[in-house]
Amino acid sequence: MATASRLAWDGESFSEERLKETGGPVVEVKLIARKDKLLLKTSFAMDILLSRHTVKIIHLFLDCIIKGVNKGWGTGPHAQRQQPSNSSSITQFLLLAFADRRDLQLLHFWLFLGIYLAALLGNGLIITAVACDHRLHTPMYFFLFNLSFIDLGSISTILLKSMANSLWDTRAISYAGCVVQVFLFSFLIVAEHCLLTIMAYDRYVAICKPLHYGTLLGSRACVHMAAAAWGSAFLNALLHTTNTFSIPLCKGNVLDQFFCEIPQILKLSCSQSYLREVGLTVVSFALAFGCFVFIVLSYVQIFRAVLRIPSQQGRHKAFSMCLPHLAVVSLYISTAMFAYLKPPSISSPSLDLVVAVLYSVVPPAVNPLIYSMRNQELKDALKKLIQSVVFQQQ
Structure with a gap:
């Protein structure tokens, strides 16, 4: 004007x-x-x-x-737009809204609330069952325990703010809130990738080298591997977050995503300094691709070993042990690859929104269902846990 x-x-x-x-x-x-x-x-x-x-x-x-x-x-959704000369003058970001109509905003709130409660219940039950049942104190369930924590943290980081914005009819997130969201999401998503790689190694040792399982995956080794996953994820998130928010942002404060995402923040940069973050992202993708190759090679060896098992019951047990992890890895990697590697020609705000929901919201919600569907030990532990809670209330 x-x-x-x-x-x-x-x-x-x-x-x-x-x-x-x-x-x-x-x-x-x-x-x-x-x-x-x-x-x-x-x-x-x-x-x-x-x-x-x-x-x-x-x-x-x-x-x-x-x-x-x-x-x-001004008034309305454009009232909080800013045209800053540098990132220090930005006090908040405007996130992409799922809908402009109030009834659709409330529909998104209730939908996300249902998904979040399902994820909270599923991951919470797995965490409690593994912690309380001594029969589940094994390397496989120790890593599943960590994975449930990660899933619960990642979906809370994304959905809680989105639900609040839909409920209160706003798009704003504070600058500090955006920094925290970028750090936590980067931290948890990398930790999940590292943990899925470790879980593939756990399945490989259990099936291909069962006699050395206790030696290679003792309690000390499991703690060290989990600590390495959390530590490397923390360092990666710290580097990405500090590098992203040290770049001058001078193209407004509107993000074309429903949460603070590094690629969308980089679009607001108007200097060549964003190339530092691009280079760091390329290095991270190279490491992630290395983990992906390790997972693929592990499962190639696993399938070769399973096919050599003479009894059908033994093959069925081995497949039941591996299929949940393979399904989770496939869901996680396929949605993330499509989100970040899709051609720019098919990119649009609505498609980016759907893809972001698929890779950031869906996996944490369905992972507990995938792991408990074919796992009789986990089913028995959950059943025992629920019965003990019901009897205590009576």
């Missing part, structure tokens, strides 16, 4: 001025001095006789309006 106003007292006359509004009519204002009164002539054929004091009031009023326009005052 381009608006101009200047009412300067100049003896017995006022200067002529135009008030312009982009896309609207042009209003020409002419003030003619008549003793202690002023005649206001406008381009829409209406003359108004004004006193000197009225002119001063109009002067102050117009100045306030113009200052407000220049600062971006």
Whole structure:
């Protein structure tokens, strides 16, 4: 919006001025001095006789309006847009809304609330069952325990803010909140990738080298591997977060995603310094691809070993042990690869929104179901846990 106003007292006359509004009519204002009164002539054929004091009031009023326009005052979803000269002047970001209509916003809130409660219940039950049942104190369930923690943390990081925005009809997230969300999501998503790689190694040793399982995957070794996964994820998230938010952002504060995502934040940069983060992202993708290759090679060896098992019951047990992990890995990698490697020609805000939900919300919600569906030990532990809770209440 381009608006101009200047009412300067100049003896017995006022200067002529135009008030312009982009896309609207042009209003020409002419003030003619008549003793202690002023005649206001406008381009829409209406003359108004004004006193000197009225002119001063109009002067102050117009100045306030113009200052407000220049600062971006307004109403509705665009009221909080900012056009900063650098990232230090950004106080908040505007996230992509799922819908503009209030009824659809509430529908998204209830839908996400149902998904979040399902993820909370499923992952919470697995965490409690593994912690309370001594029969599940094995390397496989120790890693599953860590995975459930990661899934619960990642879906909480994404969905809680999105649900709050849908419920309160807002798109804003504070600058500090965006930093925290980027750090936590990067931390948890990398930790999950590392943990899935370790779980593939666990399945490989259990099936291909069962006699060495206790030696290669003792309690100390499991703790060290889990600590390495968490530690490397923390370092990776710290590097990405500090590097991303040290880049000058001068293309506004509107993100084309329903949560703070590094690629969307980099789009707001107008300097070449964003190439540092791009280079760091390439290195991270190279490491992730290395983990993916390790998982694939592990399962090639696993399938070769399973096919050599003479009994059908033994093959069935081995497949039952591996299929849940393979399904989780396939879901996680396929959605993440499509989100970040899809061709730009098919990219659109609505498609990016759907894909982001698929790789950030769906896996944490369905992972508990996948792991418990064909795992009789876990089913028995969950059944025992639920029965003990019910009996205690009675």
